[in-house]
Amino acid sequence: MKRRVRTEVYGKWEDAGQPNWDIESTIRICIEVNSSLKKDGQNPAPKFRKAIEADDGVYIKQWVLGCSFEWINPRKNK
Secondary structure, eight states, rough: OOOOOHHHHHHHHHHHHOOOOOHHHHHHHHHHHHHHHHHTTOOOOHHHHHHHHHTTTHHHHHHHHHTOTTTTTTOOOO
């Protein structure tokens, strides 16, 4: 089964009791998930991994924000 960074980060968030992670915490978790996937020989987000390897903080932050994690970018019902 193909694993995805975003899906795995959501799983960690749910396992942690759905805390109100800030952007820095979320970036750290995304990087940890990427590392785990790399160890398993998977690369579902190659541009994200390349940005991590290049230490491209701007791209990493934009990538994480683009995932629309609900604890960072809550969608409000109007």
